[in-house]
Amino acid sequence: MLKKSPKFLLIPFILVLTNCSYVFPVGDNNIDKERETGKLADNFFLEDPDCQNQETERSVGDFSAFVWNSGKVEPESVAIDFEGGLSTKYITSINYGFHQIETCVIKDNEKICDENVVLQSAGKDLKICGAKSYSRNSYEGVAVSTVAGIHKAASFFDSLNSGMYLRKTKVIVLPRVEKQTVDKSNNSVEKTFTADNMAYSPSYMGNPVFIIFPRSQQGIDAGIWKDLNLWELQWGLAHEFGHHIYTKIAKGTSAGDVPLGPRIEEETNPFTDNHDHDHGFHLESSPMATRVNGALNEGFADLFAYYSEGGKDGSIDGIDCFQDSRDLNSFNFADGTPKILDSAAHAQFTSLSKKSTPSDCETPNFAGIHTFGTLIAFGISKIIDASRPEASNQERAKIAVKWIQKVHENDNNAKADAHYAISDLFEVLGPLEESSCNVLSEVFSAYELQLEDAAGC
Numbered sequence: 001m002l003k004k005s006p007k008f009l010l011i012p013f014i015l016v017l018t019n020c021s022y023v024f025p026v027g028d029n030n031i032d033k034e035r036e037t038g039k040l041a042d043n044f045f046l047e048d049p050d051c052q053n054q055e056t057e058r059s060v061g062d063f064s065a066f067v068w069n070s071g072k073v074e075p076e077s078v079a080i081d082f083e084g085g086l087s088t089k090y091i092t093s094i095n096y097g098f099h100q101i102e103t104c105v106i107k108d109n110e111k112i113c114d115e116n117v118v119l120q121s122a123g124k125d126l127k128i129c130g131a132k133s134y135s136r137n138s139y140e141g142v143a144v145s146t147v148a149g150i151h152k153a154a155s156f157f158d159s160l161n162s163g164m165y166l167r168k169t170k171v172i173v174l175p176r177v178e179k180q181t182v183d184k185s186n187n188s189v190e191k192t193f194t195a196d197n198m199a200y201s202p203s204y205m206g207n208p209v210f211i212i213f214p215r216s217q218q219g220i221d222a223g224i225w226k227d228l229n230l231w232e233l234q235w236g237l238a239h240e241f242g243h244h245i246y247t248k249i250a251k252g253t254s255a256g257d258v259p260l261g262p263r264i265e266e267e268t269n270p271f272t273d274n275h276d277h278d279h280g281f282h283l284e285s286s287p288m289a290t291r292v293n294g295a296l297n298e299g300f301a302d303l304f305a306y307y308s309e310g311g312k313d314g315s316i317d318g319i320d321c322f323q324d325s326r327d328l329n330s331f332n333f334a335d336g337t338p339k340i341l342d343s344a345a346h347a348q349f350t351s352l353s354k355k356s357t358p359s360d361c362e363t364p365n366f367a368g369i370h371t372f373g374t375l376i377a378f379g380i381s382k383i384i385d386a387s388r389p390e391a392s393n394q395e396r397a398k399i400a401v402k403w404i405q406k407v408h409e410n411d412n413n414a415k416a417d418a419h420y421a422i423s424d425l426f427e428v429l430g431p432l433e434e435s436s437c438n439v440l441s442e443v444f445s446a447y448e449l450q451l452e453d454a455a456g457c
């Protein structure tokens with residue numbers, strides 16, 4: 001289905017999906033084009049406009065969220081308490097109506113963007129006046145489904161009793177992040193929008209934020225994610241929540257004074273900021289350490305999403321580009337490539353080349369932090385499974401969290417290679433038994449020699 005679509009549509013789609021969502025692109029994902037997807041499918045509306053100007057103390061009760069479940073989206077009843085109609089246990093506020101336009105100019109075949117951004121509207125805080133079933137395409141309906149997903153992930157994290165305190169987050173739903181590219185040679189203007197994605201930013205206007213981008217008309221026309229809006233995919237929201245946890249862990253340790261993303265005072269706009277940000281390792285660390293950290297962040301986010309969704313098959317079944325490839329229960333990527341971190345995958349990741357990504361989302365490209373992160377997540381989950389066969393889903397998730405804590409307690413700055421971070425797992429698990437050693441040498445075959453000692457194999 002994907003391969004039949006025109007190529008100009010495919011490129012933004014695939015990149016958006018593999019660059020799953022950092023607003024601040026990392027390493028080789030730092031290409032502006034990734035986040036432009038053309039025309040918006042813009043049919044959202046405010047279902048309860050009167051509510052927006054009312055005094056509301058609390059909106060509490062069972063809300064109807066739309067949730068992807070076993071291959072289709074269904075309404076699901078979710079208890080939420082909106083304080084003042086605005087904030088919840090985990091969320092400070094929900095913004096809607098955000099609109100900005102960035103203008104770029106093509107001159108002498110060169111595209112110059114120059115951070116020329118005009119904020120058309122900063123949007124407003126969305127108010128919810130009652131627990132009821134909001135339409136799937138209303139701002140309120142999108143907000144409720146998003147909140148349901150974030151609450152599920154946050155409650156799962158709470159249930160792990162990690163002793164970690166996470167900040168409440170802001171949510172921006174359906175922002176219009178528009179780019180107008182003026183071609184001076186023929187005076188044409190091309191408009192593009194960021195769509196078909198979700199994002200997490202560690203800090204936007206002083207708060208961590210989840211951003212829920214709208215759908216694109218191209219995506220609908222191409223039949224991608226049929227009858228699914230990404231915010232209805234709780235695995236996706238849990239993945240973003242995984243970044244929130246990872247960021248906290250990376251910040252709270254020796255790398256603590258290093259900003260994840262720009263410093264708060266510098267940061268006015270998460271949508272246009274394209275600087276290469278350091279996601280948790282020391283600023284002076286090598287580009288490779290930054291890439292390794294990016295892959296760990298993505299890998300941990302996939303691990304957390306997997307456990308948050310019960311650690312079993314099915315949470316991303318039937319979803320283009322995610323099924324199999326990002327499912328930790330699947331031993332192969334969608335095209336059949338085994339999820340083995342072998343020397344070829346390692347070489348591709350460390351080559352630092354800016355090779356273009358494959359032209360479809362079925363073929364893994366290990367140069368990217370998401371796909372390489374998937375290899376790390378898959379291997380870590382299989383070793384946890386092998387060495388703790390009796391452990392509950394929560395206990396496994398806890399091991400994953402402790403592993404990332406170890407990674408950041410130890411000297412991250414030196415970690416210019418993923419095997420250092422992987423070996424920290426054995427500080428949590430202790431020495432492996434033979435059967436687990438066999439799993440280790442299979443899933444991380446590129447690092448067999450480096451890991452054996454640490455794992456007691």
Ligand SMILES: [Zn+2]
Pocket residue numbers: 020021022239240243298301
């Ligand atoms: Zn991600």
